[in-house]
Amino acid sequence: MFQNIGELVLLFWRTLLALPLAWRQRQKIYEQLHEIGNASLLMVCMLGFFIGAVIALQTGPVLVERGLHSYVGGMVGYSIARELAPVMMGVLIAGRIGSAMTAEIGSMRVYQEIDALRTMNIHPVHFLVMPRVVAISVALPMLVAFAILVGWLGGATIAATNQHIQVSAKAFFQDLRNVVELADVIHGVVKSFCFAVIIGLVACHQGLVTRGGPRGIGRSVTKSVVNSIVLIVVFDYLITRVLQK
Amino acid sequence: MSAPSTNHHRGVGVEVRGLRKSFGKQEVLKGVEFSVSPGEVFVLMGPSGSGKSVLLRHIIGLEPPDAGDILIANKSIQEPGVFDEHHLAMVFQSGALLNSMTVGENVGLYLAEHRLKPPEEINRIVSEKLAAVGLAGVEDKLPAELSGGMKKRAAIARALVSEPALILYDEPTSELDPVSAVVVGEEIARLNQSSGVTSIVVSHDRDLAFGIADRIAVILEGKILAIGSPAEIRRIEEPAIQDFLNAKFSRPKSS
Ligand SMILES: Nc1ncnc2c1ncn2[C@@H]1O[C@H](COP(=O)(O)OP(=O)(O)OP(=O)(O)O)[C@@H](O)[C@H]1O
Ligand SMILES: [Mg+2]
Numbered sequence: 001m002f003q004n005i006g007e008l009v010l011l012f013w014r015t016l017l018a019l020p021l022a023w024r025q026r027q028k029i030y031e032q033l034h035e036i037g038n039a040s041l042l043m044v045c046m047l048g049f050f051i052g053a054v055i056a057l058q059t060g061p062v063l064v065e066r067g068l069h070s071y072v073g074g075m076v077g078y079s080i081a082r083e084l085a086p087v088m089m090g091v092l093i094a095g096r097i098g099s100a101m102t103a104e105i106g107s108m109r110v111y112q113e114i115d116a117l118r119t120m121n122i123h124p125v126h127f128l129v130m131p132r133v134v135a136i137s138v139a140l141p142m143l144v145a146f147a148i149l150v151g152w153l154g155g156a157t158i159a160a161t162n163q164h165i166q167v168s169a170k171a172f173f174q175d176l177r178n179v180v181e182l183a184d185v186i187h188g189v190v191k192s193f194c195f196a197v198i199i200g201l202v203a204c205h206q207g208l209v210t211r212g213g214p215r216g217i218g219r220s221v222t223k224s225v226v227n228s229i230v231l232i233v234v235f236d237y238l239i240t241r242v243l244q245k
Numbered sequence: 246m247s248a249p250s251t252n253h254h255r256g257v258g259v260e261v262r263g264l265r266k267s268f269g270k271q272e273v274l275k276g277v278e279f280s281v282s283p284g285e286v287f288v289l290m291g292p293s294g295s296g297k298s299v300l301l302r303h304i305i306g307l308e309p310p311d312a313g314d315i316l317i318a319n320k321s322i323q324e325p326g327v328f329d330e331h332h333l334a335m336v337f338q339s340g341a342l343l344n345s346m347t348v349g350e351n352v353g354l355y356l357a358e359h360r361l362k363p364p365e366e367i368n369r370i371v372s373e374k375l376a377a378v379g380l381a382g383v384e385d386k387l388p389a390e391l392s393g394g395m396k397k398r399a400a401i402a403r404a405l406v407s408e409p410a411l412i413l414y415d416e417p418t419s420e421l422d423p424v425s426a427v428v429v430g431e432e433i434a435r436l437n438q439s440s441g442v443t444s445i446v447v448s449h450d451r452d453l454a455f456g457i458a459d460r461i462a463v464i465l466e467g468k469i470l471a472i473g474s475p476a477e478i479r480r481i482e483e484p485a486i487q488d489f490l491n492a493k494f495s496r497p498k499s500s
Binding site: 104112113116117118122 | 302306334337342360
């Protein structure tokens with residue numbers, strides 16, 4: 001694990017050094033973005049909506065029981081923007097996109113495609129890693145911003161329709177606007193950017209170090225998803241701590 | 246050697262010195278030594294598992310040696326920049342085409358990634374090289390849609406595109422029918438003659454070896470057993486070499 005972290009930092013550094021090539025590789029980045037969007041937009045919608053819904057369902061009745069109707073929108077909106085949307089989407093994307101990246105690069109490794117690239121003086125970090133890390137770092141923050149909106153909508157829907165809450169959508173958003181600031185949304189989006197870098201690097205790294213045939217690919221994919229999720233949760237704490245004034 | 250050549254059409258000499266490599270406890274290369282002159286077709290023969298592929302991987306810098314050294318045009322490959330100065334290409338045993346790209350993109354990859362030619366020019370070169378290996382018109386297919394032999398030939402086309410100074414072929418004819426094998430063998434020889442590229446060919450194919458080689462080396466269990474011209478190799482009476490060169494199927498006789 002510790003050796004992994006060293007290698008990850010090194011890969012991060014190499015990816016940073018490869019960033020000036022991003023414009024040249026824009027076609028690949030665009031393809032990756034397209035794939036990420038296609039693969040995850042619907043799921044982000046569903047997940048976002050139901051996260052909002054369940055938070056409203058859990059907290060709404062408790063607040064309303066104590067006469068705190070006007071806190072429902074703020075409570076739901078705040079927790080989705082700062083915490084739930086970035087973390088849950090990070091986990092979703094680690095499972096949906098990170099795993100696919102590891103599998104693809106891992107199979108390229110096992111079937112000597114990466115060796116073939118190296119014999120053509122094509123650097124795997126420039127050709128494979130950098131475009132993927134850039135694409136996911138662009139896509140995830142956008143998906144999270146979108147998920148926050150959908151989550152609020154889900155919360156508002158449940159708040160308005162659930163018989164134990166009955167806070168109108170108008171009141172919900174009014175309250176949300178009183179509590180949630182733009183800074184909170186930015187907080188969530190910035191976090192998700194960090195998560196995206198983590199997912200992309202972990203996925204590519206696990207792919208590149210894959211050994212031993214199809215079974216090795218399976219092992220790498222599992223590790224990629226598990227390590228990404230663990231790092232997301234750890235970094236979630238660290239970043240929140242740093243961003244707290 | 247005089248001034249360093251910048252002409253990539255010209256072959257480079259290769260020297261392998263005391264090369265050793267172990268994977269775990271298994272010693273695969275046990276002090277391999279030989280040298281290949283510029284423009285030569287050098288064929289490495291040896292039974293399966295004798296370390297031929299591992300040796301090629303060392304020559305092209307994919308594997309670091311435990312001991313010994315490899316010189317390309319009298320320069321150690323440990324020195325930085327050797328692979329920029331002299332472009333080496335390798336045709337992998339499996340072909341190693343990039344499965345997510347079409348055959349045409351695979352063949353043109355080197356030129357496109359290094360921006361050496363404009364796109365139309367690349368398309369033209371790709372078609373030309375594919376035609377040269379008997380694969381005209383498969384540009385838009387995916388590697389998965391090709392047979393094993395076609396993949397091998399596409400991989401050869403991909404290696405040719407970069408106009409290397411040295412090409413390493415790992416079993417170029419292993420999955421080909423006898424006719425295509427002859428075509429590929431002739432192509433290797435023709436290329437060598439027209440551009441002077443040094444070729445190191447790993448093969449079990451005795452016809453190919455004796456047909457195209459300037460010199461043949463026989464490798465057994467990680468050691469070079471013999472090196473010489475095809476005629477010299479044939480004359481060697483060492484049983485291990487004779488067995489390998491003369492192995493034939495013999496039907497069990499029914500008594
Ligand atoms: N990456 C590796 N890790 C561990 N062992 C390896 C590795 N690569 C090769 N070997 C071992 O080295 C030995 C030689 O392998 P190599 O692929 O060079 O054989 P070969 O001569 O090319 O055989 P073939 O004609 O069947 O292709 C084999 O015993 C193989 O198990
Ligand atoms: Mg081999």
